[in-house]
Amino acid sequence: MLWLSLFLPRLPLEVFARGREENLPLAITASRGQLQWVHLCNTAAADTGIVPGMGVGAAQSLTDDLHLLPRDPEQERTALEGLAAWAGQFTPTVSLIPGTGLLLEVEGSLRLFHGPLALRTLVENGAAELGYTAHCALAPTPLGAWILALAGKPLLIRDRSALEKALAPLPLDTIGLEPGTLATLKGMGLRRLGDCLNLPRAGLGRRLGPEVLRFFDRAVGRLPDPRKPFLPSPRFHSRLLLPAEVESAEALLFAARRLLLELTGVLQGRNAAVQRMVLELHHRDRPSTELVLGLVAPSRDPEYLAGLLRARLERFELPAPVDEIVLAADQLLPLSAEHPDLFSNGDVESGDWRRLVEQLRARLGSEAVFGCRPLPEHRPERAWRRTTPGEKGESFDFPPRPAWLLPEPQALDEIDGRPCRGGFLHLIAGPERIESGWWDRQPAERDYFVAEDAAHARLWIFRELRGRRRWFLHGIFG
Amino acid sequence: MKTVRIAPSGNGRTHAPVTLDSLLRRADLWRGRQRSHKPAGQDVSTGFPELDARLPGGGWPRGALTEILAEYDGIGELHLVLPTLARITQSGRWIAWIEPPHIPYAPALATAGLDLTHCLFVVPERRSLLWTLEQTLRNGACGAVLGWPDKATTPRHLRRLQLAAEEGNALAFLFRDPHTAAEHSPAALRLRLTGGPHGPEVEIIKCRGSWERGPLHLAIA
Numbered sequence: 001m002l003w004l005s006l007f008l009p010r011l012p013l014e015v016f017a018r019g020r021e022e023n024l025p026l027a028i029t030a031s032r033g034q035l036q037w038v039h040l041c042n043t044a045a046a047d048t049g050i051v052p053g054m055g056v057g058a059a060q061s062l063t064d065d066l067h068l069l070p071r072d073p074e075q076e077r078t079a080l081e082g083l084a085a086w087a088g089q090f091t092p093t094v095s096l097i098p099g100t101g102l103l104l105e106v107e108g109s110l111r112l113f114h115g116p117l118a119l120r121t122l123v124e125n126g127a128a129e130l131g132y133t134a135h136c137a138l139a140p141t142p143l144g145a146w147i148l149a150l151a152g153k154p155l156l157i158r159d160r161s162a163l164e165k166a167l168a169p170l171p172l173d174t175i176g177l178e179p180g181t182l183a184t185l186k187g188m189g190l191r192r193l194g195d196c197l198n199l200p201r202a203g204l205g206r207r208l209g210p211e212v213l214r215f216f217d218r219a220v221g222r223l224p225d226p227r228k229p230f231l232p233s234p235r236f237h238s239r240l241l242l243p244a245e246v247e248s249a250e251a252l253l254f255a256a257r258r259l260l261l262e263l264t265g266v267l268q269g270r271n272a273a274v275q276r277m278v279l280e281l282h283h284r285d286r287p288s289t290e291l292v293l294g295l296v297a298p299s300r301d302p303e304y305l306a307g308l309l310r311a312r313l314e315r316f317e318l319p320a321p322v323d324e325i326v327l328a329a330d331q332l333l334p335l336s337a338e339h340p341d342l343f344s345n346g347d348v349e350s351g352d353w354r355r356l357v358e359q360l361r362a363r364l365g366s367e368a369v370f371g372c373r374p375l376p377e378h379r380p381e382r383a384w385r386r387t388t389p390g391e392k393g394e395s396f397d398f399p400p401r402p403a404w405l406l407p408e409p410q411a412l413d414e415i416d417g418r419p420c421r422g423g424f425l426h427l428i429a430g431p432e433r434i435e436s437g438w439w440d441r442q443p444a445e446r447d448y449f450v451a452e453d454a455a456h457a458r459l460w461i462f463r464e465l466r467g468r469r470r471w472f473l474h475g476i477f478g
Numbered sequence: 479m480k481t482v483r484i485a486p487s488g489n490g491r492t493h494a495p496v497t498l499d500s501l502l503r504r505a506d507l508w509r510g511r512q513r514s515h516k517p518a519g520q521d522v523s524t525g526f527p528e529l530d531a532r533l534p535g536g537g538w539p540r541g542a543l544t545e546i547l548a549e550y551d552g553i554g555e556l557h558l559v560l561p562t563l564a565r566i567t568q569s570g571r572w573i574a575w576i577e578p579p580h581i582p583y584a585p586a587l588a589t590a591g592l593d594l595t596h597c598l599f600v601v602p603e604r605r606s607l608l609w610t611l612e613q614t615l616r617n618g619a620c621g622a623v624l625g626w627p628d629k630a631t632t633p634r635h636l637r638r639l640q641l642a643a644e645e646g647n648a649l650a651f652l653f654r655d656p657h658t659a660a661e662h663s664p665a666a667l668r669l670r671l672t673g674g675p676h677g678p679e680v681e682i683i684k685c686r687g688s689w690e691r692g693p694l695h696l697a698i699a
Binding site for chain 2: 357368372375384385457459
């Protein structure tokens with residue numbers, strides 16, 4: 001087996017920072033009792049002289065616009081799980097190192113992803129697109145890969161003897177040992193991992209307990225090291241806390257895109273697609289806003305979905321500043337083999353009417369894009385209805401009908417009971433009597449005629465059978 | 479097939495050969511008096527043999543704008559294109575109606591032979607009208623796009639639409655105000671329609687690739 005480790009040294013910071021494009025001074029604080037200090041800070045904060053470990057007061061005195069946020073372990077946990085689900089696109093076997101990273105068993109994936117170097121680049125770049133800094137290393141043992149990443153050695157090692165050689169020179173304080181164990185080992189005069197590996201095992205076990213011995217044995221592969229696989233949720237639900245309230249749709253799009261990439265990574269891993277997703281926008285003092293994105297056909301193309309989201313957001317006016325967003329997709333639909341071309345990775349298919357419909361709907365609104373079909377109904381205004389584009393319908397026979405129907409019949413001028421429209425209208429066909437609708441209190445009792453005006457425009461007009469017997473224009477033959 | 483070589487420059491280097499055929503296929507190449515001999519099937523028959531006979535490709539120019547300038551609504555402007563639309567939808571391609579002036583009446587369209595499952599109607603707000611036309615033309619799913627651009631449409635807008643129509647290889651029918659006949663337009667074909675007792679008089683006011691001008695009577699039932 002071969003393991004790729006992802007160590008996320010800046011996770012506590014990045015769970016917030018990844019929601020914002022601008023690099024504004026941001027620091028994450030940790031506290032014990034009354035004591036509060038800077039745990040991590042971004043480059044903008046570091047540029048002002050802030051360093052991790054600095055007291056909060058001192059940090060604040062360095063810059064006025066410093067944003068301070070307390071660590072949010074809950075958010076770190078869910079972010080890591082989100083990343084684990086996303087990593088499912090590289091291997092089915094992902095396991096969590098709580099709070100700090102992931103382990104991916106990738107032996108079976110190397111060929112597909114063109115070898116360890118290409119795979120590591122893909123994972124690191126992909127994580128960066130989600131807003132995370134990942135340090136990766138590859139080794140035949142999970143703990144070995146993890147220790148290399150922790151120690152900042154981005155090595156790609158495929159056999160155990162090479163791993164032991166690579167681990168031996170690592171200083172003990174960079175490999176993730178318990179502080180107590182570390183102190184004891186240092187007290188024994190040991191500095192490097194190799195020093196421990198070379199000691200008589202029985203003595204070391206007696207002094208430090210079997211657990212520490214097992215740690216070293218697992219690192220180099222002398223003992224098996226089973227890992228609990230991460231089981232992703234069947235639905236997608238990912239939230240992003242914004243470091244500061246966002247008021248523009250543009251800035252929101254940046255954050256939403258991070259979540260969208262997470263979603264498409266998950267979809268990639270499960271060979272699935274989405275047809276409906278919801279972007280929830282949370283506001284501080286009012287109920288959250290939901291933007292629903294429905295697609296005509298399932299998709300998992302990040303560029304395409306981002307384009308839809310962008311069009312939707314551009315059309316949308318934020319009711320209030322947003323401090324948190326959630327992207328949710330309840331149904332991850334398995335991709336059918338019927339339309340492999342539709343989902344070919346990354347490129348937007350041209351000439352696909354479903355995409356056209358979605359593109360138009362995203363910008364113009366669903367109600368502006370429709371199909372239509374006839375209905376078996378005598379009253380002309382009810383003999384058709386709007387449909388969703390592409391909806392199939394039955395066909396019915398109709399007497400001659402005009403290509404254009406007016407939304408409302410228009411009363412015509414009359415001279416001596418004859419209809420006029422810039423001159424007398426000549427009746428050239430009719431009457432066709434339509435008496436219908438008495439049962440639903442919207443009766444139509446009319447005699448329809450085809451008429452022609454002085455300019456030879458063909459019109460569809462009717463005369464009321466009852467009441468004032470007025471003439472109306474109802475359609476144009478076009 | 480003849481190959482036209484662009485004359486070699488002084489240093490003797492030759493340019494990549496341009497086939498005559500590829501030149502002839504270009505919609506923007508104007509060939510003077512000669513009628514272009516486009517490959518069969520390139521243009522789409524209008525369904526009216528008298529009109530086809532007057533058009534260089536034997537039909538509606540594909541991947542180009544066709545303007546229909548009708549004096550009034552109702553004189554047959556839509557019936558001029560319905561046979562074409564029926565064939566396109568029956569072949570499984572789509573047609574899009576962008577900002578039609580009235581309700582396109584489904585019973586009449588179905589009777590005219592249109593497959594309504596392949597008709598798309600779009601009523602954008604005014605500021606998105608040209609964008610919508612451009613997207614539908616460019617997409618390639620639509621065999622024909624019918625548009626009713628407003629008065630603010632300029633030749634520059636039309637050129638953009640022309641490019642989009644080329645990209646999507648669509649028939650683009652623009653129904654415009656007859657007053658625009660005097661304006662410059664990049665459309666490949668411009669027809670003016672006036673009402674007649676047995677169908678419209680069709681006047682070709684511009685036809686790329688042909689000197690055909692003048693009126694023609696079409697009997698549209």
